[in-house]
Amino acid sequence: MTDTRATIHPFRARSFWAAFLLGIAVIAAIDEIVFHQLLQWHHFYDGETPAIGLLTDGLLHAGELAALVAGFFLVLDAHRRGEWSPPLAGAGFLTGLGFFQLWDGTINHKVLGLHQIRYDVDVLPYDIVWVSAAAVLLVAGLAWARQLGRREVTPG
Amino acid sequence: MTDAFAGRFVSPAEPHDHASLSGDWFMAAVLAAPFLFAAVAYLAAAVVQSRRGTPWPLSRCGLWLAGITVAACGFVGPLAEAAHGSFRAHTLAHVLVGMAAPVLLVAAAPVTLALRTLSVVPARRLARLLRGPLGRIFGNPFVALVLNLGGLWVLHTTPLYELSQRSALVHLAVMAHFLVAGFLFTASVVPVDPAPHRSPLGVRAGVLLAAIAAHGMLAKLLAASPPTGVGSGEALAGAQLMFYAGDAVDLVLLVALGAEWYRSEGRRMRRAAHPITVRGGAT
Numbered sequence: 001m002t003d004t005r006a007t008i009h010p011f012r013a014r015s016f017w018a019a020f021l022l023g024i025a026v027i028a029a030i031d032e033i034v035f036h037q038l039l040q041w042h043h044f045y046d047g048e049t050p051a052i053g054l055l056t057d058g059l060l061h062a063g064e065l066a067a068l069v070a071g072f073f074l075v076l077d078a079h080r081r082g083e084w085s086p087p088l089a090g091a092g093f094l095t096g097l098g099f100f101q102l103w104d105g106t107i108n109h110k111v112l113g114l115h116q117i118r119y120d121v122d123v124l125p126y127d128i129v130w131v132s133a134a135a136v137l138l139v140a141g142l143a144w145a146r147q148l149g150r151r152e153v154t155p156g
Numbered sequence: 157m158t159d160a161f162a163g164r165f166v167s168p169a170e171p172h173d174h175a176s177l178s179g180d181w182f183m184a185a186v187l188a189a190p191f192l193f194a195a196v197a198y199l200a201a202a203v204v205q206s207r208r209g210t211p212w213p214l215s216r217c218g219l220w221l222a223g224i225t226v227a228a229c230g231f232v233g234p235l236a237e238a239a240h241g242s243f244r245a246h247t248l249a250h251v252l253v254g255m256a257a258p259v260l261l262v263a264a265a266p267v268t269l270a271l272r273t274l275s276v277v278p279a280r281r282l283a284r285l286l287r288g289p290l291g292r293i294f295g296n297p298f299v300a301l302v303l304n305l306g307g308l309w310v311l312h313t314t315p316l317y318e319l320s321q322r323s324a325l326v327h328l329a330v331m332a333h334f335l336v337a338g339f340l341f342t343a344s345v346v347p348v349d350p351a352p353h354r355s356p357l358g359v360r361a362g363v364l365l366a367a368i369a370a371h372g373m374l375a376k377l378l379a380a381s382p383p384t385g386v387g388s389g390e391a392l393a394g395a396q397l398m399f400y401a402g403d404a405v406d407l408v409l410l411v412a413l414g415a416e417w418y419r420s421e422g423r424r425m426r427r428a429a430h431p432i433t434v435r436g437g438a439t
Contacts, residue, residue, distance in 0.1 A: 051377075058373035062365045065403065066410060073414040077421060 010145040014078035015085045016092035021071030023096020023141075028064040031104065035117070060108070091144035098138025105131040184232050187328075191228040195221055198266060201273040210272070216264045223260030226252050230331045240320075240327050243386045247394040248401070254304070254334030255405040258342040267349035283350075292353045297363040300341040305370045307333050312374065317383040341367070346412045357420070361413055368406045375399040 010016050049057070078084045105117075105127065117126040198220045202212040229235045230253035238245035267286070271279050285291055293299055311317050311330060320326045343349065345360045345367075355363075375398040382391030 049376075049380075054373045054376045054380075055369070057376065058369035058371075059365075061372045062368035062406075065368060065407060066361075066365055069407070069410040069414045073418050076418060080422070081425070 010088055010091060010149045013085065013088045013092075014074060014081065014083050015088040016095075016145060018071050018074030018078055019089035019092035020096040020099070021067040021074065023093040023098075024100040025064055025068035025071060026093075027097045027100045027104075028060075029068075056108075087148055088145070091141050091148060093141070094137055094144065095141030098134050098136070098141055101134035102131065102138055105134055187232040187236075188228060191224050191231070195224045198264070198269065201269050204273050205269070212269060212272075216269075219260050220264035220266065223257045223264060226260060227257035227335055229253070230257075230334065231328065236331075239331075240324065243383070243390045243394040244397060246321075247398045249331065250308070250334055251398060251401040251405065253331055254308075254338035255402060257335065258338035259405060259408055261339060262342045262346065262348050265348045271350070286350065287352045294340055295344050295347075295351055295353045297341070297344040297355050297360055300337065300344040301363050301367055304337040304341040305367055305374075307337055308371070309374060312378055312383055315384060318385050321385065342409070346409055346416070357413065357417060364406070364409055364413065368402075371402050371406070372399055375402070 075084070075089070116123050117130055199217060202217050205212040230239065230249040235245060235249055235252075239249035240246075267282070271282060274282065286295070311320070316326070316330075320330045343351070344355070345364050347354050375395045378398070379392045379395035382388055386394070
């Protein structure tokens with residue numbers, strides 16, 4: 001078999017996508033545990049979400065669970081193939097965190113109106129912090145991946 | 157202890173005016189009989205196998221007994237009684253009978269054991285049944301999805317739920333439907349026994365995702381508009397139990413599918429690394 005490790009592009013690397021999926025699952029879990037259950041800022045069901053929102057919510061939830069499991073097996077698979085690279089995985093993980101957070105803050109909260117971050121307060125500052133944190137994570141992940149691609153990193 | 161357990165699920169405000177099932181010993185014995193029979197038959201087959209020198213794994217026996225026990229909880233005993241009156245207990249019974257028990261029972265590979273143990277003629281009949289049109293229809297994940305989630309939706313969005321709370325017979329039929337539909341769904345998505353009409357992995361994964369989404373959506377709809385006769389606080393508690401306990405079982409199914417992909421990908425890699433030449437000539 002040819003050794004493709006040294007020349008693989010970050011966006012084609014198994015490590016990147018495995019960790020990307022895990023990033024999505026982890027940020028979704030953090031949202032659920034910290035904001036739904038500990039702070040109780042938003043809830044299981046907020047009494048205002050329309051039916052189409054519930055359907056999308058169900059699909060998202062199924063996707064999160066699947067991302068967790070698929071990411072886990074893709075990590076195992078990359079490892080088995082000798083293609084596991086912690087820096088590539090780190091970049092993918094950050095990208096996944098940022099991607100989902102941005103999706104959640106814009107599409108889920110604003111477009112679909114699934115729920116808001118917090119109720120009975122002015123939600124704008126919360127939205128700004130939420131979305132900019134997402135953008136920082138996403139840009140950091142993508143920049144890291146790009147840098148790794150330029151160096152044509154050898155995983156080890 | 158059983159009283160305390162049942163007490164947690166029966167709201168004291170709701171009078172229990174229908175005929176109690178397990179209060180009557182005869183009824184309890186009749187309801188427990190099919191489960192006892194299933195447990196004894198499976199263990200007897202396992203003993204036959206070990207006498208023939210092809211021991212059946214003890215772990216599978218454990219899975220079967222656990223599955224039978226969990227399933228029986230919805231039909232007889234304190235939870236079954238509580239489920240016939242409390243929405244939260246009903247939800248727990250749904251997750252146990254319709255989701256957890258089927259996973260355990262399917263993992264015990266009862267059809268494989270039957271095919272090995274039955275004498276030639278009935279074994280052939282069973283194999284023909286699996287290969288035939290019935291096996292094709294009921295082994296199809298889409299059919300199983302409609303039976304499983306469709307049944308759940310009909311139960312909770314029509315007066316059927318209220319009827320099942322008033323009639324012991326309807327309640328039993330609902331539980332039996334949970335068990336059978338749950339078994340067919342689990343067996344079609346994560347086949348352990350021989351499945352001649354097995355769908356491709358991607359199709360099964362898609363059906364599982366649809367089921368998880370529909371289950372989560374139904375749970376939230378129940379919180380939003382409770383079935384007739386269920387208070388909003390009780391509906392929310394039941395819906396959350398349905399949502400999170402359902403997740404736990406769904407996670408097991410997702411891991412089983414992931415493991416199946418991982419193994420098949422491993423076989424593909426090994427074949428690619430050591431190709432077996434088909435048309436003569438050495439590598």
